Amino acid sequence: MKAFEEVNRALEDEELQLALGxxxxxxxxxxEEVLRSRPELAELAKEVREIKKRxxxxxxxxxxxxxxxxxxxxxxxxxxxxAERAREIVGKLVGSGKLVVLSKSMxxxxxxxxxxxxxxxxxxxxxxxxxLLVQLEGSKPMHTITPAVHMTRRRAMELLRKxxxxxxxxxxxxxxxxxxxxxxxxIVRAHVGITGANALAADTGALVTVENESNIRLVSxxxxxxIAIVPVDKIVPTLMDAVKVAMVQAAYAGxxxxxxxxxxxxxxxxxxxxxxxxxxxxxxxxxxxxxLDNGRxxxxxxxxxxxxxxxRCGRCQYECPVWVHTANHWGGPVYGGPMGLAWTAITxxxxxxxxxxxxxxxxxxxxxxxxxSIPISRMARxxxxxxxxxxxx
Amino acid sequence: xxxxxxxxxxxxxxxxxxxxxxxxxxSDVAYAWARPLNLPARGSPMLYTGALYQxxxxxxxxxxxxxxxxxxxxxxxxxxxxRYFTQLAAIAIRPDERLKAYVERVLRSIVRLLERSGxxxxxxxEDDLYSGALLYDLGLDELFxxxxxxxxKALKARGAQEVITVDPHTTxxxxxxxxxxxxxxxxxxxxxLEVLSVSPSQAGKGEVVIHDPxxxxxxxxxxxxxxxxLEGAGYQVLEPRRSRRMTYCCGGPIEGIAxxxxxxIARVRLAELSERSKHIVTLCPICYVNLWxxxxxxxxxxxALLLAGEEG
Numbered sequence: 001m002k003a004f005e006e007v008n009r010a011l012e013d014e015e016l017q018l019a020l021g022x023x024x025x026x027x028x029x030x031x032e033e034v035l036r037s038r039p040e041l042a043e044l045a046k047e048v049r050e051i052k053k054r055x056x057x058x059x060x061x062x063x064x065x066x067x068x069x070x071x072x073x074x075x076x077x078x079x080x081x082x083a084e085r086a087r088e089i090v091g092k093l094v095g096s097g098k099l100v101v102l103s104k105s106m107x108x109x110x111x112x113x114x115x116x117x118x119x120x121x122x123x124x125x126x127x128x129x130x131x132l133l134v135q136l137e138g139s140k141p142m143h144t145i146t147p148a149v150h151m152t153r154r155r156a157m158e159l160l161r162k163x164x165x166x167x168x169x170x171x172x173x174x175x176x177x178x179x180x181x182x183x184x185x186x187i188v189r190a191h192v193g194i195t196g197a198n199a200l201a202a203d204t205g206a207l208v209t210v211e212n213e214s215n216i217r218l219v220s221x222x223x224x225x226x227i228a229i230v231p232v233d234k235i236v237p238t239l240m241d242a243v244k245v246a247m248v249q250a251a252y253a254g255x256x257x258x259x260x261x262x263x264x265x266x267x268x269x270x271x272x273x274x275x276x277x278x279x280x281x282x283x284x285x286x287x288x289x290x291x292l293d294n295g296r297x298x299x300x301x302x303x304x305x306x307x308x309x310x311x312r313c314g315r316c317q318y319e320c321p322v323w324v325h326t327a328n329h330w331g332g333p334v335y336g337g338p339m340g341l342a343w344t345a346i347t348x349x350x351x352x353x354x355x356x357x358x359x360x361x362x363x364x365x366x367x368x369x370x371x372x373s374i375p376i377s378r379m380a381r382x383x384x385x386x387x388x389x390x391x392x393x
Numbered sequence: 394x395x396x397x398x399x400x401x402x403x404x405x406x407x408x409x410x411x412x413x414x415x416x417x418x419x420s421d422v423a424y425a426w427a428r429p430l431n432l433p434a435r436g437s438p439m440l441y442t443g444a445l446y447q448x449x450x451x452x453x454x455x456x457x458x459x460x461x462x463x464x465x466x467x468x469x470x471x472x473x474x475x476r477y478f479t480q481l482a483a484i485a486i487r488p489d490e491r492l493k494a495y496v497e498r499v500l501r502s503i504v505r506l507l508e509r510s511g512x513x514x515x516x517x518x519e520d521d522l523y524s525g526a527l528l529y530d531l532g533l534d535e536l537f538x539x540x541x542x543x544x545x546k547a548l549k550a551r552g553a554q555e556v557i558t559v560d561p562h563t564t565x566x567x568x569x570x571x572x573x574x575x576x577x578x579x580x581x582x583x584x585x586l587e588v589l590s591v592s593p594s595q596a597g598k599g600e601v602v603i604h605d606p607x608x609x610x611x612x613x614x615x616x617x618x619x620x621x622x623l624e625g626a627g628y629q630v631l632e633p634r635r636s637r638r639m640t641y642c643c644g645g646p647i648e649g650i651a652x653x654x655x656x657x658i659a660r661v662r663l664a665e666l667s668e669r670s671k672h673i674v675t676l677c678p679i680c681y682v683n684l685w686x687x688x689x690x691x692x693x694x695x696x697a698l699l700l701a702g703e704e705g
Contacts, residue, residue, distance in 0.1 A: 004651065011653055021661075321642045321658045358398035358650055361658075362530050363607040363642035385532025388402050 007359065010329040016150050020324050023149045027318040030254030041251040045371035048248045051241045052233075052309040052372060056300060062202040062235045063291060069205030073266030074279055075287040077205075082294050083111040083347075089290050090194070090227055096121035098191040101183075103209075103216040104128035105196030106312060107229045107292055109141060110334050110347055113194070125186050127215040129179050136163050140334070142327035144314035145253045150327050183215070193219035193284070197230045198249055198311070199242035200289070206239045206265040207289070210246040210258045217262050226267070226284035231292045233308040239263070245311055252313035252371040299346045303382045307342035309372045314339070316366035316376055322359055330359060338366035338376045341383055354387025401649050402531050409536055414444065415527045417486050418451040423521040426497040430504060436515035439553035440504065440585075443524030443544075443563030446496040446678040450488035453682060456649060458486055495695075496678060502701035503559050503585050510590040514557060520547035526562040529570060530646065541566070541574045548580065555581040557588060559697075561608035561615070561677045569612060584609070586618050586676065589700070592625035598705060601694070602631045602670040604662070604684065605640035606677035619676055619696055626700050631669040641665065643675075645683035659687035667691045674699060 010016055035042055055062055067077040080086035090113060094100060100122050102108060114135065117124045126132040130148035134141055136159040141147030148156065153172050160167050160175055165182035167174050187193075195216055197207040207228050209216045220226050236242050243261060250258035268283030279285060299305055317323045317337035322330060331340025332348060341360065345353035360380040367377050405415045414422065423444035432440070507514055525540035544567075548556060558564040561584070568582040586609075601623065609615035616637050620630045635641040644658030663684055666673045673693045675681040685693040698704035 007651070007654070011657065319639075321644065321661070322647070322654065324661075325654060325657050355398065358401075359647060359654070361607075361642045361644070361646045363646070364611045365607075365639065365642065368611060368638055381530065381532055383532075384398075384530075385534055388399070388532050 004359065006329045007326050010326045015152060015155075016327065017325060019150055019152060020327055023143075023146065024318045024324040027146075027254050027315075031252060031315060031318075034251050034254055034256045038251070038256065041248065041256070042371075044244060045248045045252065048241075048244050048311065049309060049372040051236055051244065052311075055236045055241075056233065056305065056308045059232060059235065059297065059300065062237065063232055066200055066202040066205060066235050066291070069202060070266075070289050071205075073205045074269070075205055075266045075289055078288060078290045080111075080290050080292050080294070083292075086111040086229060086290055086292050086294070087113060087116040089288075090229065091116060091120055093225070093227055093288055094120070094122060094192050098122045099186065099189055100124045100192045100194060101187050101190040101219050101223065102126050102131075103193075103195040103211075103219040104131040104141070104147060105194070105229060106141070106144060106335065107196050107231050108194065110231075110294065111229070111292065113229065125183065125190075127183050127187060127219055128211075128213060129176065129215075132179065132183065133159055136160070140328065142329075142336070143317055144312050144335075144339070145255075146314070187215075187218050187222055190219075190223040192225045192227060193221075193223040194227045194229065195220045197228055197234055199245040200230050200235045200291075201237070201239040201242040202235055203238045204265055205289075206242065206263050208239070208242040208246045209262045209264075210250045210255075210260065211262070212255055212259040214260060217260060220262065220264050221268075221283045224280065224285045226264075226287045227290065228264075228287070229290045229292055231294070231296060233296050233310070235291075248371050249311040249313045252311070252315045252369075254315075295346045295348075303386075304342040304345050304379055306374045307339070307346060307379065309374055310339055310343070310370075311372060312339075313371060315369045315371065319365050319369040321361060321363065321365065331356060338380070339374075342374075342376070342379045345383060350383070351387060351390065354383045354390075357381075357383035357387065360384075398531075398650055402533060405527060405531060406533055406536055409523075409528065409540070414448060414523050416448060416451055416455050418448055418488075422447050422451070423523070424516070424518045426500050427504075427516050427518065427521075430501070430516070432504070432514065432516035434515065434518050435552045437553050438512065438514050438555040438557050438588075439548060439551060440507070440514040440516045440559070441544075441548060441553070441556045441563070441567070442500060442521055442559050443526070443566070444521060445524070445526065445560045445563055446500055448523075449496055449678045449682050450490070450493040451486060452649075453489045453492060453686070454486045456652065459649075460652065492682065498703060499678075499695045499697045500559065502697040502703050506589055506697065506701050507557065507585060510588065512557070512588060515551065515553070517548060517551045517553075520551060522547060524563045524566045526566050529566060538574045541571050545571060545575045545578060545580070553580060555583070558582060558584050560584075561606040561613065562679070564615070565608040565612055584613070584615050586615055586622065586696070589618075589622055591618070591621045594621075594624040595627045596629065598627035598629075598699075599672070600629045600631055600670045601672045601674045601699070602633055602666045603636065603674050604633070604643065604666055604676070604680055605636055606675070606680050607640060607642055609676060610636075610638055610640045615676075619674075622700055623674065623696065626702070628674075628699065630674075633666045633669055635665065643677075643680040643683040644687075645679035648683060655683060656687050659683050663687055663689070663691055 328336025
């Protein structure tokens with residue numbers, strides 16, 4: 001069967017099997033440890049579920065409020081109904097012949113932003129190390145948080161060297177140092193920085209991101225133009241809510257405490273001369289936020305609505321007995337694994353998700369692992385039911 | 394890939410219509426084991442197996458058969474026309490005899506265990522119908538709803554008020570899913586592991602490692618009882634790294650659609666279990682078959698046989 005061909009190839013790839021076995025064990029132990037030592041985080045996750053549920057219920061209103069708040073902090077909001085419109089908006093803002101740096105964003109991958117900007121004649125670089133490796137390999141992110149989970153150090157070095165990074169020696173430290181040097185030069189010269197967001201606060205227009213590498217703060221803070229692409233399901237009522245979402249995402253990804261939580265509300269500014277506010281201090285002169293729908297609003301009230309609560313921690317992937325043998329070779333073209341099934345149905349093609357859902361064991365480990373209790377395995381069953389009813393898988 | 398999802402679903406649906414079972418099997422497959430026991434055919438509590446244990450020897454043979462057919466001219470034609478395939482398979486498939494004897498011993502042990510706990514059960518013989526678990530999992534909802542109503546009606550007609558089940562899938566279907574599909578569902582459903590009396594812990598039988606089935610552990614809260622029962626039977630119960638609510642699947646549910654993947658998952662689980670003990674206890678026929686089929690030196694035992702002292 002065609003839909004499983006990619007999966008079958010993955011099963012035969014011994015290097016991949018080894019890498020995934022190691023990564024999933026390490027992630028499982030790390031998250032367990034974080035949750036054991038910080039019981040308050042499980043409580044926070046419950047709170048975040050409620051926050052997200054309430055947000056989805058009044059999403060139209062929150063979108064409008066967020067757009068007004070963004071204007072109030074001198075950012076420019078845009079609304080993209082679909083992937084094409086998102087590409088068009090960002091394409092127009094960037095133009096051509098520019099140097100663009102991206103921080104890892106599944107939303108950018110969802111709309112094919114990097115490829116689009118390249119096709120317009122821009123030089124585009126991913127700055128998250130894992131995502132850079134994926135870019136250099138010409139593949140796709142294999143996990144939501146750790147996109148290069150499928151690669152060994154040997155492969156990573158090979159790719160970095162081929163791109164021109166000066167990796168001295170064979171240690172992982174040397175690779176990271178080389179990547180830092182390689183990217184730093186691009187970030188400093190970049191005309192445009194593009195990020196995603198973990199959450200957007202409707203009350204303030206503040207974008208919240210969480211990270212360890214510090215690339216997001218550089219990408220959103222150094223170039224004169226900052227563009228954020230934010231799926232509408234990430235809008236929550238308040239800045240406090242948004243920070244909570246980021247904390248939970250980090251904890252359930254096993255990255256706790258996160259090294260950085262960034263709050264960005266509008267372009268940089270100063271009022272140091274005669275208390276006159278001027279935009280464009282050391283950071284961006286201009287900030288644009290593209291709110292991406294792409295099937296999310298239509299998913300409300302439907303069988304996959306609860307997927308909109310997802311905080312993209314990727315824990316369901318590392319805990320899934322199937323995913324740990326396939327990585328994102330299973331689940332859909334962009335989003336993979338258990339969470340990928342419903343995201344694929346919402347943002348891409350329900351029937352394709354339906355076909356892939358037959359590989360789900362229905363074992364429910366993902367349901368247990370999910371910080372916001374999304375009934376992932378139940379939705380996979382619903383995908384199978386609909387695939388058998390609506391079309392031949 | 395031996396069976397494509399649509400072909401598998403079609404095959405299951407076709408078999409249900411022909412025989413009332415999701416795969417080719419003789420009409421007395423569900424109750425042949427109970428004939429010599431002469432249990433009362435009406436009453437309550439009613440032992441209801443839902444035929445899952447009994448179908449496993451046929452499932453194993455069917456999967457071997459479809460794997461053998463893979464890539465041949467017969468397979469591509471027969472899988473497209475599931476009606477012919479069903480007929481072909483019904484003739485060609487003989488149950489795995491070792492497994493058939495094993496599951497019959499398990500079921501008889503369960504009756505004995507219930508008797509030892511002072512529970513005399515009725516048994517519905519011809520009405521020990523298939524629960525429809527696979528129909529539900531595949532998403533064949535119309536067929537499932539039909540089957541659920543049929544099972545409920547048959548059990549009620551035989552005087553059941555309380556139903557005692559023997560495996561996690563059937564328990565989950567009757568206890569948690571049937572009420573959503575059958576109007577006025579009012580049966581009390583418990584797994585035999587929940588009704589057996591627990592003896593005080595004793596030592597002497599050695600160590601076993603427990604493999605929690607997903608449905609008991611995550612949906613039906615049958616977690617502590619099996620451990621207490623095993624301890625009462627003299628076993629020291631060891632826990633694998635992933636157990637109870639975070640237990641790890643045996644891979645069995647996708648055996649028909651992705652056997653290679655199912656086997657890989659089973660091997661991962663077996664390796665983890667055998668870090669604690671080479672003697673593995675299962676509580677579900679699908680787990681038993683999938684772990685047993687992938688075992689490389691590990692011993693896999695159904696819990697009923699250990700509790701009944703039939704296997705050590």
